[in-house]
Amino acid sequence: MIRHLLSAGDLSLDDATLVLDTADEMARLTEGRAVKKLPTLRGRTVVNLFFEDSTRTRTSFELAAKRLSADVVNFSAKGSSLSKGESLKDTALTLEAMGADGVVVRHSASGAPYRLATSGWINACVVNAGDGTHEHPTQALLDAFTMRRHLGDLAGKQIVIVGDVLHSRVARSNVLLLATLGAEVTLVAPPTLLPNGIEHWPCATSYDLDDALSGADAVMMLRVQSERMNAAFFPSAREYSRRYGLDARRQALMPPEALVLHPGPMNRGMEITAEVADSARSVIVEQVTNGVYVRMAVLYLMLAGTNTGPTPEEAA
Amino acid sequence: MSGTLITGARVLGGDPQDVLIDDGVIVALGAGAREQAGDDATTIDATGLIALPGLVDLHTHLREPGREDAETVETGTRAAARGGFTAVHAMANTDPVADTAGVVEQVWRLGREAGHADVRPVGAVTIGLKGERLAELGAMAESAAGVRVFSDDGVCVHDAMLMRRALEYVKAFDGVIAQHAQEPRLTEGAQMNEGELSGRLGLRGWPSVAEEAIVARDVLLAAHVGSRVHICHLSTKGSVEIVRLAKERGLPVTAEVTPHHLLLTDELVAGYDPRYKVNPPLRSAADVAALREALADGTIDIVATDHAPHPVEAKDCEWDAAAFGMLGLETALSVVQHTMVDTGLLDWAGVADRMSFAPARIGRCDTGDQPHGRPVAVGEPANLTLVDASTTTTVDPSASASLSRNTPYEGMKLPGTVVATFLRGRPTHHTTGGTA
Ligand SMILES: [Zn+2]
Numbered sequence: 001m002i003r004h005l006l007s008a009g010d011l012s013l014d015d016a017t018l019v020l021d022t023a024d025e026m027a028r029l030t031e032g033r034a035v036k037k038l039p040t041l042r043g044r045t046v047v048n049l050f051f052e053d054s055t056r057t058r059t060s061f062e063l064a065a066k067r068l069s070a071d072v073v074n075f076s077a078k079g080s081s082l083s084k085g086e087s088l089k090d091t092a093l094t095l096e097a098m099g100a101d102g103v104v105v106r107h108s109a110s111g112a113p114y115r116l117a118t119s120g121w122i123n124a125c126v127v128n129a130g131d132g133t134h135e136h137p138t139q140a141l142l143d144a145f146t147m148r149r150h151l152g153d154l155a156g157k158q159i160v161i162v163g164d165v166l167h168s169r170v171a172r173s174n175v176l177l178l179a180t181l182g183a184e185v186t187l188v189a190p191p192t193l194l195p196n197g198i199e200h201w202p203c204a205t206s207y208d209l210d211d212a213l214s215g216a217d218a219v220m221m222l223r224v225q226s227e228r229m230n231a232a233f234f235p236s237a238r239e240y241s242r243r244y245g246l247d248a249r250r251q252a253l254m255p256p257e258a259l260v261l262h263p264g265p266m267n268r269g270m271e272i273t274a275e276v277a278d279s280a281r282s283v284i285v286e287q288v289t290n291g292v293y294v295r296m297a298v299l300y301l302m303l304a305g306t307n308t309g310p311t312p313e314e315a316a
Numbered sequence: 317m318s319g320t321l322i323t324g325a326r327v328l329g330g331d332p333q334d335v336l337i338d339d340g341v342i343v344a345l346g347a348g349a350r351e352q353a354g355d356d357a358t359t360i361d362a363t364g365l366i367a368l369p370g371l372v373d374l375h376t377h378l379r380e381p382g383r384e385d386a387e388t389v390e391t392g393t394r395a396a397a398r399g400g401f402t403a404v405h406a407m408a409n410t411d412p413v414a415d416t417a418g419v420v421e422q423v424w425r426l427g428r429e430a431g432h433a434d435v436r437p438v439g440a441v442t443i444g445l446k447g448e449r450l451a452e453l454g455a456m457a458e459s460a461a462g463v464r465v466f467s468d469d470g471v472c473v474h475d476a477m478l479m480r481r482a483l484e485y486v487k488a489f490d491g492v493i494a495q496h497a498q499e500p501r502l503t504e505g506a507q508m509n510e511g512e513l514s515g516r517l518g519l520r521g522w523p524s525v526a527e528e529a530i531v532a533r534d535v536l537l538a539a540h541v542g543s544r545v546h547i548c549h550l551s552t553k554g555s556v557e558i559v560r561l562a563k564e565r566g567l568p569v570t571a572e573v574t575p576h577h578l579l580l581t582d583e584l585v586a587g588y589d590p591r592y593k594v595n596p597p598l599r600s601a602a603d604v605a606a607l608r609e610a611l612a613d614g615t616i617d618i619v620a621t622d623h624a625p626h627p628v629e630a631k632d633c634e635w636d637a638a639a640f641g642m643l644g645l646e647t648a649l650s651v652v653q654h655t656m657v658d659t660g661l662l663d664w665a666g667v668a669d670r671m672s673f674a675p676a677r678i679g680r681c682d683t684g685d686q687p688h689g690r691p692v693a694v695g696e697p698a699n700l701t702l703v704d705a706s707t708t709t710t711v712d713p714s715a716s717a718s719l720s721r722n723t724p725y726e727g728m729k730l731p732g733t734v735v736a737t738f739l740r741g742r743p744t745h746h747t748t749g750g751t752a
Contacts, residue, residue, distance in 0.1 A: 088634050109636035110507075110518035111588030118587065119632075132636070134518030169518060196521055197512025 001301045004117040004126040008137040008173035013180050016144070022297035023145050023290070030067060030293075038296075041070035044303050047100040047124075049091065050076045051107040056264060056288070057129050061104045061138075064295035070303070073098070088112060092121035100124045102303050110134035125302045133167045139263050140173035142294040144181060146287050147218050150259055155182030160212045162188040162244060163222030163271050166195050166233075170263045171222055175203050188212045190244065192233045193224075209244055210253060218259040221246050221272045237270055247273045251281070259283050319343065320741065321353040325362035325702060327692050329664025335367065337698035340740035345694050362702055365735055366664050369672040370402025370699030372688050373645065374465065374494070374572055374679055375548060375620035378404070378435070380426060381419070382411025387625035387719050389423060392645070393432035395623070395717040397744035399645040400701035400734040401433050403688040404623075405679055408440040409470040415440035415451035417459035424461035432744050434688065436681055439463040441473050441482050441493060450482060457489040464680040467494035469548055472530055474500050479534060483543035490680060492570075494546040495534050497555070498596065502526035507636060509582040509597040517585065519635065522597045524552040531555045535562040535569045546678055547571040549622050551596040553606035560615045570678050572620035573607050575644055575651035580604075580724060590631045590638030591724050594624070611670060612661040618675045621648045625720030643723045646716055650730035653705060658731060686740065698741040707733045 001018065002010050011019070030036040046065040048058050058074065065072045077091055088107075095103055102125045105113045110132030117126040130136040144154060151157055159178055165171045165187050178185050179202035186204045187194065198205055206212045213219065224244075226237040234240045241247075246260065260272075260282040268274045277284060319338030326332055327345075334349035335342060336357070344352045353359075373396065379387040389406070396404045406423050408414035414423060420437040427435025439456035443449050445468045456463040466486060473479045473495060482493050503526045508514050510521025531547055535558065538545035547559065550571045562569045576594060581601050584592040592598060610616040624641025631638050652671065656662040662670070676682040676689020690696040711725040736746040 087629070087632075088637075089632055107634065109634040111636075112634040114588045115634050132518050166515075172516070172518065195515030196510050196523075197515045200512045201516075 001305065003302070005137050005298060005302065006113050006117060006126065006128045007135050007176065008140045009176040011137070011177065011180060016141070016177060016180055019141055019294065019297050019301060020145050020148060022301060023141070023293040026293040026296040026300070036067050037069055038067060039069045040300055040304055041065065041068040044070045044101040045073060045099055046070045046102045046104065046299060046303070047073045047075050047095050047098070049095065049103050049105045050074070051105070051112070052130070054106055054130065057106060060288070060291040061129060061295050063292050065299055067292070067296055068300055070299065073100070088115060089119070089121055092116055095124065096122045102127060102299060104129045106130045108132055127298060127302065130169055132169065134169050135173045136169040137173045137177070138291070138295055138298055139170050140177040141298065142287060142291040143174055143220065143261055143263070144177055145294050146261065146283050146290045147259060150283065151217055154178065157183045157217040158215045159183050159185045160188060160216045160219045161185060161222065162209060162219065162246065164193045164224045164228065165189045165198070165222070166193045168222045174220065175201055179203065186212050188244065190234055209250065213250060213253040216254050216258050218261060219246065219254060220261040223263065223265065223267060224271045226267070226270060241270055245271050245273065246276050248275050251276050251279065261287060264288070319353065319357045321349060321357045321359045322362045322367065322700070322702070323350070323359060325365055325367035327367045328668050329366050332363065335692070335700070337700070337738065337741045340698055340742070342692065342694055342696050342698050345692070360736070364704065364706065366703040366705055367692060368400065368664065368668050368701045368703060369689060369692055370701055370737065370739065371400045371649065371671045372675040372679065372681065373401050373404040373621050373623070374618060374675040375469070375622045376404040376406055376645065377409070377622070377624045377641070378406045378423070379625055380410065381422065385627050385719070389426035389435060390430040390432070391717060391719045392623070392625070393427060393430050393435060395645040397432040397737045397739070398717050398734060399647070400649050400703065400737050401645060402699040402701070402737065402739045402744070403434040403436055403676070403681060404645070405436045405438050405465055407469045408438050408467060409445055413440050413444050414438065415443050417452065417455040420456050420461040420463050421459050433739060434686060436465070436679060437461045437463055438465045438467050438469070438494065441466045441468045442478065445471050447471065447473060447475055447478065450478070450485065453482070453486055453491065454489065457491060462684070464489070464491050465494050465546070466491055467496065467548065469494065469496045472496050472498040472500060474530070476533065476537065480537050480541060483538055483545060484541045487543050492544040492546050492678060494548050495530065496548050497527045497530035497534065499526040499529050502529070508585045508593070509599050511582065511600060513582055513585060517588070519585070524554050524599070527552050527596060528554040528558060531558050535559070535567050538569060539567045542568070544568045544570070549574050549577065549596055549620070550607070550616060551577050551599050551603065553603045556606045556610040556615055560610070563615060570617045571615070572618045573611055573616045574622045575619060575648045576642055576724060577607055578604065578611070578619070578655040579651050584724070588635045590633065590635055591642065591722060591726070593635060593638050593640055594642050595640035608655055608659070608661055611656060612666070617670070618678065619648065619652055619670050620675065621645050625718050626722045627720060631722050641722065643716065643718055643720060646718070647711060647723065647725050647730060649703065649734060650709070650732045651725070653732040654730055657705070698738050700738040701734060702736040704733045704735050705731065707731065709733060
């Protein structure tokens with residue numbers, strides 16, 4: 001298993017499969033149990049280092065670490081060095097001094113977890129919990145986990161990802177992970193929201209959502225901020241919804257068993273209608289539950305093997 | 317007679333000959349120099365070394381006044397001397413901005429006091445680099461600093477009307493506008509070259525077209541008003557094509573390329589190490605190839621360092637928060653040897669042209685009391701650089717004379733060593749234990 005989880009592209013097929021299988025195990029061990037705790041990471045310290053607010057992701061990691069009996073420290077840095085707060089480096093040195101074994105980092109700057117992992121400031125394992133417009137690998141893992149539970153092996157499955165790909169770390173991580181798992185991904189967006197050089201990505205692209213839906217096994221809608229129209233990415237929220245939003249008419253174009261996913265938080269009425277989000281084929285709420293299992297698996301695989309704390313046997 | 321006899325130097329890479337300098341001037345060259353030297357002359361054995369005219373940098377950030385934590389005129393010019401430079405043009409984006417006669421004279425005077433290299437201040441085009449109102453260009457031209465190069469470098473003079481007026485206005489004193497070509501709206505928040513990698517890394521792209529649109533506009537403006545325009549740190553294949561076409565039509569444009577754009581590509585950004593963050597950004601391998609070719613065929617006139625010192629904390633952070641810029645003075649000649657000479661694209665006479673004669677001509681410091689970029693000939697000022705092209709050295713940032721350490725070449729093996737630099741006959745640098 002890799003030492004840091006910075007990009008979904010770092011995971012080989014074996015690594016990714018191991019994480020997903022381990023997440024299955026975590027689900028089996030804790031689902032329906034009164035006591036949801038495993039002793040696996042007792043004595044280890046996991047720091048949630050959030051330079052950017054995200055209650056849902058932080059809570060998910062916190063719950064995952066606690067279910068593995070790790071000590072959890074929430075460190076929400078008020079502003080990054082971008083906003084003249086404490087610098088990333090000083091924060092890292094502080095965490096190192098505290099003896100952190102794992103650092104889960106969310107940052108508004110792309111590559112910040114990479115800096116944390118490679119600059120020699122810190123010895124802890126680094127898990128990228130979302131960096132700028134770069135990646136969000138555990139989101140991709142939980143999406144894959146959710147899809148796999150419903151669709152089985154993802155090899156050859158048709159996955160359609162729709163929305164603001166340009167600014168989406170979720171899209172980048174999903175494209176990389178799904179390619180590794182053998183799925184066939186189509187990204188759908190207006191041309192303004194597809195990054196330069198996307199023809200080199202391991203996926204197809206389309207500007208036409210109706211067209212892309214017919215063969216889909218799963219459709220993932222990305223959050224689109226309506227403020228993007230101020231930078232002329234699209235003319236209006238209304239036009240965006242009309243051309244790229246998922247509503248009941250479009251859902252009817254999908255095969256009956258096709259899943260609907262959304263990484264949250266949703267803009268109901270913008271990229272997805274309430275009717276679709278709450279429909280029987282929506283697995284959006286399940287994604288949240290699965291996020292905890294996947295993050296348990298990641299923390300377990302990355303930290304249980306390290307030699308800075310007691311072994312799982314000793315801890316147990 | 318006294319003086320310094322340099323023996324066996326290959327002037328501009330030619331056959332070995334002796335050079336006798338005295339009282340700041342080259343007094344004899346070749347056969348006869350030895351006899352004329354007499355017994356009390358200091359002799360420097362330059363066997364195997366290349367002798368070049370003292371290098372001239374048209375684009376240096378010395379950071380003083382205002383950011384003396386990053387560099388001072390004294391440390392920056394010491395780095396210049398070690399890099400073989402005898403004159404540097406100090407960019408105007410200091411604090412306060414060099415937009416008045418007072419500031420440019422201060423920088424000029426600091427250069428004279430330090431004595432490592434002549435400092436030719438660049439004047440700002442607009443007050444405070446704000447792009448709104450012209451600075452007093454005439455006052456800076458007439459000051460003791462004798463400014464001839466004007467630039468808002470760091471930012472683009474993007475207002476077409478203002479650029480037109482600036483180009484016209486400096487004709488009165490034979491000035492030149494050096495444009496930092498960057499269309500601002502196309503580069504808001506830009507972090508790296510826009511391409512496949514920027515999309516993958518999630519870093520905001522700086523597209524080539526943002527440079528090329530301004531280059532195209534400005535060569536047309538310069539032609540329209542009959543003025544000279546100089547393009548700073550030209551970085552793209554498309555800009556090369558525009559300048560080539562403009563020169564074919566006889567338009568009055570000159571251009572510079574930095575050493576780092578001749579060597580490094582945007583692939584280096586993949587590790588998010590801010591040492592590689594620079595503006596304009598590192599481009600693709602195809603751009604690098606086009607820049608080398610353009611420098612060889614003269615489409616690009618000169619190499620200019622864009623030496624941009626920054627304190628450690630400005631680079632010891634996440635990419636988005638890091639400052640743009642890299643050191644350049646001490647490694648420039650080595651990078652040019654590596655990319656242009658050792659590849660067979662340029663000979664040493666070509667290096668002398670691109671790094672001394674041509675930049676001095678563009679900056680109009682090839683005439684006057686203390687000229688630079690003059691031929692290595694009898695009667696000319698003894699501004700000379702001796703280079704050992706046979707060495708290979710691993711770049712060590714801690715050995716730099718600069719106050720800053722932000723070199724992108726750390727750990728890289730580069731060819732060539734500047735053995736000695738003479739400013740009007742006086743050694744401003746010589747390697748210890750070397751031949752000088
Ligand atoms: Zn510039």
